[in-house]
Amino acid sequence: MADVDSFRTEIRAWLAANCPPTCQGKSNVLPDMVWGGRRQTWPHPDAKLWFDRLVEKGFTVPTWPKAYGGAGISPAENKVLQEEMARIGTRSMLFNFGIGMLAPALMEFASEDQKRLHLNRTARGEIRWCQGYSEPGAGSDLASLRTSAVRDGDDYVINGQKIWTSDANVSDWIFCLVRTDPEAPKHLGISFLLFDMESPGVSTSPIELISGSSPFCQTFFDNVRVPVTQRVHTENRGWDVAKALLNHERTMLADGGRGSAAGAARKSLLQVARQAMGASEGRLPDAAMREELVQWEMDRLCYEATLKRTMDAAKAGKGMGPEGSMFKLYLSEMNQRGADLRQRIAGHEALVWTGDDCPADERQITREWLYGKASTILGGTSEIQLNIISKRVLGLPGD
Amino acid sequence: MSLILTEEQVQLQDSANAFVADNWTVGELRKLRKDTGKGYPEALWQKAAELGWLAIPFAEEYGGLGLGFAELGVVLEELGRGLVVLPIVSSVVLGGGALRLGGTEDQKKAWLPKVCDGSALLTLASQETSRHDPYAVQTTATRQGNGYVLKGRKVLVPDGHAADAIVVVARTSGALGDRSGLTLFLVDPSAPDVKVHRNLLLDSRVAANVELNDVRVDASAVVGTVDQGADVLDQVLAEAAVALSADMLGGIQQTFEITLDYLKVREQFGAKIGSFQGLKHRAARWFCEKELSKSIVLQTLRALDEKAENALQLASVCKARVSDTARLSGKEGVQMHGGIGVTDEHDIGLFMKRGRVSEMLFGDAAFHRNRFAQMKGY
Ligand SMILES: Cc1cc2nc3c(=O)[nH]c(=O)nc-3n(C[C@H](O)[C@H](O)[C@H](O)COP(=O)(O)OP(=O)(O)OC[C@H]3O[C@@H](n4cnc5c(N)ncnc54)[C@H](O)[C@@H]3O)c2cc1C
Numbered sequence: 001m002a003d004v005d006s007f008r009t010e011i012r013a014w015l016a017a018n019c020p021p022t023c024q025g026k027s028n029v030l031p032d033m034v035w036g037g038r039r040q041t042w043p044h045p046d047a048k049l050w051f052d053r054l055v056e057k058g059f060t061v062p063t064w065p066k067a068y069g070g071a072g073i074s075p076a077e078n079k080v081l082q083e084e085m086a087r088i089g090t091r092s093m094l095f096n097f098g099i100g101m102l103a104p105a106l107m108e109f110a111s112e113d114q115k116r117l118h119l120n121r122t123a124r125g126e127i128r129w130c131q132g133y134s135e136p137g138a139g140s141d142l143a144s145l146r147t148s149a150v151r152d153g154d155d156y157v158i159n160g161q162k163i164w165t166s167d168a169n170v171s172d173w174i175f176c177l178v179r180t181d182p183e184a185p186k187h188l189g190i191s192f193l194l195f196d197m198e199s200p201g202v203s204t205s206p207i208e209l210i211s212g213s214s215p216f217c218q219t220f221f222d223n224v225r226v227p228v229t230q231r232v233h234t235e236n237r238g239w240d241v242a243k244a245l246l247n248h249e250r251t252m253l254a255d256g257g258r259g260s261a262a263g264a265a266r267k268s269l270l271q272v273a274r275q276a277m278g279a280s281e282g283r284l285p286d287a288a289m290r291e292e293l294v295q296w297e298m299d300r301l302c303y304e305a306t307l308k309r310t311m312d313a314a315k316a317g318k319g320m321g322p323e324g325s326m327f328k329l330y331l332s333e334m335n336q337r338g339a340d341l342r343q344r345i346a347g348h349e350a351l352v353w354t355g356d357d358c359p360a361d362e363r364q365i366t367r368e369w370l371y372g373k374a375s376t377i378l379g380g381t382s383e384i385q386l387n388i389i390s391k392r393v394l395g396l397p398g399d
Numbered sequence: 400m401s402l403i404l405t406e407e408q409v410q411l412q413d414s415a416n417a418f419v420a421d422n423w424t425v426g427e428l429r430k431l432r433k434d435t436g437k438g439y440p441e442a443l444w445q446k447a448a449e450l451g452w453l454a455i456p457f458a459e460e461y462g463g464l465g466l467g468f469a470e471l472g473v474v475l476e477e478l479g480r481g482l483v484v485l486p487i488v489s490s491v492v493l494g495g496g497a498l499r500l501g502g503t504e505d506q507k508k509a510w511l512p513k514v515c516d517g518s519a520l521l522t523l524a525s526q527e528t529s530r531h532d533p534y535a536v537q538t539t540a541t542r543q544g545n546g547y548v549l550k551g552r553k554v555l556v557p558d559g560h561a562a563d564a565i566v567v568v569a570r571t572s573g574a575l576g577d578r579s580g581l582t583l584f585l586v587d588p589s590a591p592d593v594k595v596h597r598n599l600l601l602d603s604r605v606a607a608n609v610e611l612n613d614v615r616v617d618a619s620a621v622v623g624t625v626d627q628g629a630d631v632l633d634q635v636l637a638e639a640a641v642a643l644s645a646d647m648l649g650g651i652q653q654t655f656e657i658t659l660d661y662l663k664v665r666e667q668f669g670a671k672i673g674s675f676q677g678l679k680h681r682a683a684r685w686f687c688e689k690e691l692s693k694s695i696v697l698q699t700l701r702a703l704d705e706k707a708e709n710a711l712q713l714a715s716v717c718k719a720r721v722s723d724t725a726r727l728s729g730k731e732g733v734q735m736h737g738g739i740g741v742t743d744e745h746d747i748g749l750f751m752k753r754g755r756v757s758e759m760l761f762g763d764a765a766f767h768r769n770r771f772a773q774m775k776g777y
Binding site: 270282283284290291293295297301302303306309312318323326383385386387391393394395396398 | 768
């Protein structure tokens with residue numbers, strides 16, 4: 001405890017000396033999330049200054065080892081750090097697929113040289129990563145992927161197509177699954193590669209979503225040369241890495257959206273309901289809607305309790321493992337249901353796509369409802385999560 | 400607050416588990432149908448008392464262990480797994496709880512040591528309507544001389560037929576449905592003008608209907624404050640709902656495990672039935688509901704112990720969730736067993752029956768959703 005207290009004192013002093021006043025409290029100039037990479041822009045020079053200082057201290061990824069760009073602090077110390085940053089209303093903003101998904105897989109499977117290079121660059125926000133897994137013919141059945149990598153001297157030559165690659169058009173590097181042995185059983189001929197999206201032969205084409213945004217792309221590879229040294233883990237054993245990474249992805253999604261400033265600023269369902277339907281004798285007048293709202297709120301509380309129980313178990317050294325699928329399944333369905341309810345409560349204003357007499361909040365509700373439809377598909381569909389739970393958690397026989 | 404068991408709680412769980420294994424089988428429930436006495440195995444009641452379980456939530460000065468709901472919940476969950484019939488919720492949580500929370504020093508000294516050592520059985524008579532509705536009290540308590548006269552009819556009084564004393568909720572003022580105007584009285588069920596009707600419930604537990612035909616009680620029989628009985632009542636009913644949820648959680652987990660085993664052995668169409676996706680996905684969803692139920696039970700038990708500000712809200716979240724999951728478990732447990740599932744010979748039906756009764760006791764899911772809505776301003 002004494003250690004934690006002295007750490008807190010140390011952190012307070014460091015924050016006081018280093019965090020620009022403009023990056024604290026309500027009036028802050030910080031972007032909601034810093035994705036990093038060559039296209040990163042800064043709304044204000046102070047934000048950049050603050051970010052650079054965080055990087056220098058290893059505070060973008062505080063619990064990573066110092067050798068890989070972290071600060072090497074314990075989870076307990078990290079808690080103190082996060083509390084102290086929250087206290088003055090600031091954040092370490094770095095967020096991308098490299099941190100939550102790729103890095104843990106690299107820590108497990110990559111060579112020491114690869115770790116030093118890629119983890120450090122990721123921690124410094126120099127690379128925005130994208131995930132090249134899905135293909136037109138390989139979605140849920142990911143292991144049937146066909147993008148080929150053929151050995152030519154010290155390089156692989158890549159040909160094929162990926163799809164649904166989130167942010168491919170704005171990313172710097174890709175972690176990509178390719179087939180290196182077309183003869184082997186499908187799980188045993190896959191390799192895991194890392195390469196620059198500016199390599200000759202890589203091209204992307206954005207796909208528009210039903211919500212109107214286009215966060216993902218088709219990604220084409222036409223004789224792209226990738227040095228063999230950029231392969232992680234053994235040739236043809238990339239599926240091990242791919243699977244571990246998917247687990248981290250589900251864990252990341254299970255924690256989804258919490259702590260983001262935008263999330264915290266949103267009106268609760270109850271607030272939206274009060275605004276839309278008023279109250280009669282202190283209660284929402286529509287009993288059926290009330291029941292649905294309460295059911296949702298109760299589910300949320302039960303979910304939070306389950307997340308907490310899992311974290312408590314992890315702290316005591318009792319990990320949950322494939323139960324990560326449960327969290328992904330439950331959270332994505334719950335959020336989707338929440339977005340659906342939100343739109344139904346908001347009513348006519350949430351049906352407007354564009355118009356000059358409609359608040360932006362309501363237009364956002366519509367887009368969230370539509371985007372919410374993707375949450376039960378990305379990262380493995382709900383049905384696939386159910387398959388994983390029944391097979392790996394419940395031990396039910398395959399079909 | 401940590402949501403995993405401490406070492407001491409794990410030991411308690413082990414001993415409860417061994418207690419069930421050594422002393423009880425689910426099949427005992429079939430025998431209890433013919434019982435006309437207390438309706439629970441008295442030898443086991445004595446053993447539970449010797450193990451200190453009845454003393455868990457009471458202060459040491461009254462013979463208690465000074466522990467909390469987290470510990471009581473561990474025991475109840477294990478007993479619930481085995482569908483053991485013991486009046487712990489009635490005596491320790493309902494009757495004993497009302498005295499613990501609202502009793503006078505004399506009442507506590509007179510009764511709590513006996514609750515703790517199992518020599519007396521207490522319970523609570525609250526419900527009057529078809530469905531749980533704690534303020535819908537028509538039973539009246541009219542001031543007369545130095546005491547009160549109670550008149551009315553109570554239903555679904557858990558273990559009321561075997562109780563040595565019953566805490567009765569009566570109306571001293573206000574109108575039907577008002578929260579204020581309720582008063583709790585300690586009533587001797589053997590008094591003349593008290594008539595107790597023993598009802599065997601569908602799950603082999605017993606509850607009583609209690610007629611109060613101008614029953615005279617002394618002013619010293621008041622538990623808590625006159626007209627403010629709901630303060631104690633709300634808390635007692637919340638605690639009972641949570642304690643019962645722990646029991647239900649045990650039943651849910653056992654139902655799930657029995658069914659999962661069956662999915663792995665029963666074959667049709669030349670394959671284990673657990674390989675059919677139509678069943679697999681339902682089992683996986685059921686698993687999620689079970690895990691969520693477990694988390695909210697653990698959290699709410701601890702919130703009660705910590706006297707958390709939102710403890711009553713959580714109690715409603717907990718009972719609603721666990722009631723829904725119990726219903727799902729009963730339904731899926733029986734359905735996934737096919738024909739054998741609807742026979743009296745197979746245990747799975749016994750789990751469904753117990754879950755059904757518990758679901759309705761102290762408020763079902765709909766009741767608690769509405770309650771939560773009121774507390775939260777929905
Ligand atoms: C917003 C968004 C972002 C994404 N980002 C990325 C990314 O960055 N990188 C990337 O590689 N991919 C990404 N994806 C792709 C995503 O992983 C796939 O869409 C997903 O795995 C499903 O594959 P599919 O679209 O081919 O659907 P299909 O696999 O064709 O599924 C169609 C339907 O069949 C069901 N189904 C399939 N197999 C089974 C089965 N065995 N049992 C029962 N039902 C089954 C599915 O559940 C679904 O309902 C993204 C997707 C979305 C929506």
